[in-house]
Amino acid sequence: MRRWLTLLVAATTSLVLIALLVPLALLVRTVAVSGAVSEAESEAESVAIVVGAVDTETLRLTAEQAEHPVTVFLPGGEVIGDPAPRSTAVELASRGRSVTAAAPGGREILVAVQGAPGGTAVVRVFLDDGRLTRGVPQVWAGLAALGLALVGLGVLVGDRLARAVIRPIRALAGVSHRLAAGDLSARTVPDGPPEVRAVGVALNHLAERITGLLAEERESAADLSHRLRTPLTGLRLEAESLADPEESARIEARVDALERAVTSVITEARRRVRERAECDAAAVTGARVAFWSVLAEDQSRHFTLDLAPGPLPVGVAADDLAACVDALLGNVFAHTPEGVPFSVRLEAAGGGALLTVADAGPGFATPDPSQRGESGAGSTGLGLDIARRTAESAGGSLSLGASPEGGASVVLFLPVVTS
Numbered sequence: 317m318r319r320w321l322t323l324l325v326a327a328t329t330s331l332v333l334i335a336l337l338v339p340l341a342l343l344v345r346t347v348a349v350s351g352a353v354s355e356a357e358s359e360a361e362s363v364a365i366v367v368g369a370v371d372t373e374t375l376r377l378t379a380e381q382a383e384h385p386v387t388v389f390l391p392g393g394e395v396i397g398d399p400a401p402r403s404t405a406v407e408l409a410s411r412g413r414s415v416t417a418a419a420p421g422g423r424e425i426l427v428a429v430q431g432a433p434g435g436t437a438v439v440r441v442f443l444d445d446g447r448l449t450r451g452v453p454q455v456w457a458g459l460a461a462l463g464l465a466l467v468g469l470g471v472l473v474g475d476r477l478a479r480a481v482i483r484p485i486r487a488l489a490g491v492s493h494r495l496a497a498g499d500l501s502a503r504t505v506p507d508g509p510p511e512v513r514a515v516g517v518a519l520n521h522l523a524e525r526i527t528g529l530l531a532e533e534r535e536s537a538a539d540l541s542h543r544l545r546t547p548l549t550g551l552r553l554e555a556e557s558l559a560d561p562e563e564s565a566r567i568e569a570r571v572d573a574l575e576r577a578v579t580s581v582i583t584e585a586r587r588r589v590r591e592r593a594e595c596d597a598a599a600v601t602g603a604r605v606a607f608w609s610v611l612a613e614d615q616s617r618h619f620t621l622d623l624a625p626g627p628l629p630v631g632v633a634a635d636d637l638a639a640c641v642d643a644l645l646g647n648v649f650a651h652t653p654e655g656v657p658f659s660v661r662l663e664a665a666g667g668g669a670l671l672t673v674a675d676a677g678p679g680f681a682t683p684d685p686s687q688r689g690e691s692g693a694g695s696t697g698l699g700l701d702i703a704r705r706t707a708e709s710a711g712g713s714l715s716l717g718a719s720p721e722g723g724a725s726v727v728l729f730l731p732v733v734t735s
């Protein structure tokens with residue numbers, strides 16, 4: 317844009333200068349020519365006055381002393397002064413008509429002198445091209461230099477102007493990129509021309525609006541989660557009223573766990589900014605597999621756990637990693653028949669941890685089952701997307717594939733905390 321503006325200014329200035337300087341240059345030339353011609357004419361007149369009044373010798377001396385080459389054609393055919401051919405213009409002048417005519421290498425000024433003894437004499441003053449346009453090349457060079465200087469000045473001013481416009485636009489682009497990267501505190505100081513300032517104000521307004529909408533969304537997510545408390549209370553009362561104290565305690569413990577999960581969902585949803593988190597992947601994975609092992613036993617599923625010795629720090633909050641492991645193991649239990657074995661492996665890899673959950677079930681039926689909201693089993697279709705987003709928020713990744721037994725295999729790469 318800066319180059320375009322500078323080019324535009326250069327083109328406009330050049331056009332204006334051409335429109336002004338070219339006629340001016342032509343005018344200068346015309347004035348110079350007419351000045352030289354009238355000077356030569358007055359010289360011819362001054363010689364013409366003495367023709368017939370003085371003798372031939374004095375006339376020759378007068379002609380020789382003149383500033384320009386002067387020739388006097390006497391009526392008898394005698395030529396005095398600078399030798400010159402008797403051109404048609406001289407013939408015309410000898411009939412009594414003073415003329416100015418083009419001659420090779422310049423112009424001849426011819427003054428007819430009537431009343432000379434023996435007929436009409438002609439005084440010829442020759443003006444060569446150099447005298448005709450004396451001083452014109454210098455004036456033209458001056459005008460060209462002035463033109464170039466003015467174009468240069470225009471370009472300089474245009475460049476300054478362009479920079480003043482571009483600087484705030486670049487700042488706006490920077491703020492937009494920061495907002496796009498999730499930094500909702502990014503704001504711009506409106507600067508530059510009024511239109512660009514208006515865009516800055518609008519961008520700040522947009523950022524405020526996005527922040528507000530996100531806050532509203534978080535609050536409504538918290539409100540929705542809060543609704544789970546009522547059925548939970550009912551469940552707790554049911555559990556307390558169970559006849560078997562052992563069963564009652566077991567179910568109450570599950571209700572407690574569910575309540576803690578709901579509380580953490582509400583707290584998480586209301587948290588304004590996700591601070592940088594870290595946890596020991598080995599400890600979290602081990603704990604979640606231990607939780608699921610009870611259900612695995614109930615469903616007669618054989619499983620293997622291959623945990624790298626901890627601590628294995630990764631850049632994800634413990635709750636988030638636990639939710640990921642739950643989503644992957646939950647899928648095994650939800651989408652493979654009872655009795656199907658599975659394996660969980662956690663190893664250190666590439667500056668982080670690699671978690672692989674594989675099973676010997678039917679495998680993934682669709683090419684991209686991690687599409688959010690799409691479930692092949694009539695559920696909410698969020699589990700794999702939650703795991704993928706958790707990994708990506710920490711700079712990691714999730715990949716889906718097939719296990720050696722032909723079932724599903726999900727690999728989650730979680731890097732360590734970077735800064």
Ligand SMILES: Nc1ncnc2c1ncn2[C@@H]1O[C@H](COP(=O)(O)OP(=O)(O)OP(=O)(O)O)[C@@H](O)[C@H]1O
Nearest residue numbers: 647651679685691692693695696697698699700724
């Ligand atoms: N271990 C698996 N074996 C076979 N298919 C699977 C397995 N895990 C996931 N899938 C398929 O991938 C789809 C998406 O899984 P995802 O966890 O994202 O959603 P969901 O389990 O259907 O719903 P939600 O997890 O929200 O309850 C599942 O519907 C299922 O078809």
Ligand SMILES: [Mg+2]
Nearest residue numbers: 643647699700
């Ligand atoms: Mg699922």
